[in-house]
Amino acid sequence: MRPLPMSTRRLLLGMVAAAVAVLAVPPPAAAHGTLAMSTPAEGATVTGPLSAVELYFTERVASHAYFTIIAPGGGRVDSGWTHGSPKPLDKPVREYFLVEGKFEPREYTTGFPAVVTVAHLPAAGQYSVSYLSVASDGDPVRGTLTFRYTGPATPAPQGWSPPTNQPDPALLAAADRHGTPDQVLPTSAAPAPAPASAEAPVAAPPGESDETGGVGWVAWTGWAFAFVVVVAGLVVWRTGGRFAVAKTRSSRSAARPADPRRGRPGGPNSTTRHGTGSRARKTTAAGAGAVIPTTRGGGRVAVRPVNDTPPAGAEAENVVPTVAAARLGPSNTRLALLAGGLVVSLLAGFGLGRLDDGGRAGGGSATVPAGGAPASDARRSAVDGHQHGPGTGPHTHTGDAGAALATGTTVSANGYTLQPVRRDQRPGQTVDYAFRIVGTDRQAATRFATVHDRPLHMIVVGRDLSGYQHLHPTMAADGTWSVPLRLARPGGYRIYADFTVIGADGTTQLPLVLGVDHVVPGAYTPVPVPAAQPQATAGPFAVSMEGTPTVGVMTPLLFRPSRDGMPAAAQLERYLGAYGHLIVVREGDLGYVHVHPEPELVDGAVTFWLTAPSAGRYRAYFDFQVAGRVQTAEYTLDIS
Template structure:
């Protein structure tokens, strides 16, 4: 039979486990939230209104900048905003907690007043979903960027006499301020993330501290949190010292048996000497129960406490089985009690707001993303952890984030099909082999000519050594750009989305194709595809695509392709910057809806992939962003 651990060793293990748990919880980073964020709106996010609205009120935790930019987009993709003004502050429905970096630590403050920007609605051309986008800069320099939506279910309203849809872009000074800060930061109460680099906002219970209260990263006032932890740690240390300072058991010379009489330090001075093994077992069970009563979240304490009680006598150091159980249970209770005190006032939300779900294994070294890559309903505009900036194009470099795209070949003959092979090499000079599933694939390979022709969307397969391969045919001579769009999974489980690009060459005489003029309609095989919406610099704008069969009225039944009803790739003319575009997972008012943030003025080529009757088609557009 396996020998049971000694009581002292078991107690030491329990104590060490408790301290390690406390250290881990104390070290947990608080959620971080951007400053000046959207707290509520009228209409509310996701609300359905039946009566015509003449304005949308957006309540921020501070006044937006004087040159802030707002748009309202109708279901058909046209803008219906008519300018904006400041409104009168009013109490928020729920206080909002935002975080500031103070001496290297996030310090939260809670706000109870909303400062509105009132955006005029010129008219409501149709029933359906309306999107309100905003861009501003907070007083601390953070970019405030995001989108909220509401649905109108009433009758269309008339266009005001003399009114024309606005086409203005944001103030260049505002865009420059956002770019200087280098990251998107807004997330309103809508729950639709606009940038993970910007931490989420935490609504707090009505009993929360007033605005301006500074507390610890856990979300409660600092004195409550640290008092709670002080109680826990003090109780643990006191218990440990009390055990260690009890008089030692008298012992004789080496090899001599210990006295069987009463042990020093026992209250009452006596203890039955003939305790049976069965009694010891019952005591062990009592100890385990005591540990469990302290909280089931520390299961390892069960075994430690139980083992320390099974010795047929009192534990070393003068603790009886009952006292040992009480001490172990008390340590657990103190730890959990301190944690509970430290979390008072948070409502349990500070640690969960905007937190990504843990990745789940799908086999083969890949995991399904839990950071929004699968785009649940209502996801809205967003970027991903690792995206440097939603306002910046990616794929212009062969290396980023510590990873390098390393192809086996950089050229191939025109018209020939070759096995295009490459690796994604990390800073350790080893090929990465763990990737996250994004849109049903672990890696998307995009190929486009330098004149923005010859678009291909491929899906390579990976060998166990991290070498990817895919057949590649390039019919025309000229230069090409190859983009690897993927999310690598580190050994610690963190996920880093990246787009790496590398040049590829097909030798021979080459005349660059002229970029077609901008047009809202494209033909893809037997289908006509309309594009609606206005690409906007630095602002997350909705873009709608409607597919119909040529010569046949009404929409065409689309099928899901790679987990969505459409996929959009946008590439900038010149540097061939690759722009992240994200779809809504469901059709919106009969259209495929995307969220696009144009990084700069210039011309872009957009490629829409969609599937009908098992066949994938691609519609191509030129976008002019003035």
């Protein structure tokens, strides 16, 4: 095979570079009716008494929206909410709607407030405001903002008691149906603004649907097109390039009679087209064998020589000569066509396919301020079971998109499977528990990102929610993980692998939690789940828990360890990159919720942000370290 000419190599490299550039641009994310600003602002310091918190959204929130205000001690201090009067936003906000396959910007300059009454301010410290609503396009709108109060404590109104209500079931059902929290469009992807009315939210484009997957047919069309192009490229390779280039004999071509079916002469400057799968030939007056494939509307194949003019009546925009192909031999032509076909298929399949990720049918949307900065720093919960609250560092989780907030109930997810070497062991025996994480290629994954100082965290919990262990296996070169495991009591156990696998490109990261059952045979007597209490004992420490877990709403949980009999807080040390770690497991299906902490202590407490996936009983396991030793405090969360 002759070397590719420099011009052809540059063409192929350009095509590949274009593909990489297109695929690297993130699509606008779905986020409609989101929070634009607030009073107090996110992270603000309030020095004097406060009677209400105002949250300004880009559209009027639903009448059954849910709001909470949590005081530093974990108790609620909100006392209902009302719709306020619209007012201009400090900065215009731009939302993006998916209309006929394209994201179109619309700008909002008016905020529609929800005014949440503050009953009282019991102490100085950090207050958090959480919200849950559903936008007009059906997307959930949820998040949390915080502010710090430094003024004097104010008394509660006479006869007032902290609210205990949970979100409306219809609201939870609507949010769960879509399952994706609001997101912010990366500023690099923001096109020029298109102003809309400043007095009312812009109506969603026609054809908008509340159901997910509204453009799923576009996604499937894209991938089908990609598959066809790849197959066509392989056929070209196998058939020797006969679809692209064919040497002809000038004597046969010149002697070709007129084609009565086409009403077109068969002379030396004519074009003969055959059906799909036949040889397409074009002969120049000189009888040269080089030909140039072109395409026309209707999917038919036309070819014309280099330097030839298009046939009479041909539309210029439908004729695309491939000049480089005329200068190549059959082998190099096959290579060029195959490479080009693969690039086109990648762009078409991925580009069309991910339209389904960017919005709903006729009306997905995303939000950024007109100036380019994020609309707000509202806290968002990840959709893969890993929760992220205010101050969480750069590590994020985007795997299992659209899944429930509790994971680990399946052995396989997103093409990866947890394969244990053994599934049982004797009580009281220490075994070398081994397993692999296997991909769709049936090979063990060996590239994992380090999250919280470890590439993989293994959690063990009994089916009765007892016997908790947090272990860190080591991986051999062949992808086999192993760790000593001892289980004292007979019964059934759930073993979770919490990890982030790195993709074949070396940069893509997919966080997953996979779970598998493990059995210890023998006479099994389940341990009753303890009653819910705000206090727990861990070794020589008493640990208080403060907070009000709420279904579907991100709320803080605070933990304060202290030595028994000593009022001063324990001197916590960082463990796995933070001052504590909290794992929550749901009774029944053993759904796993790994809740990430604030990186620093908040008012002397270890703070986590929990979004309870559903009502029910949970067991929470709080790990912390003092004097080089890890302790675990356990709690029951009874969420109604």
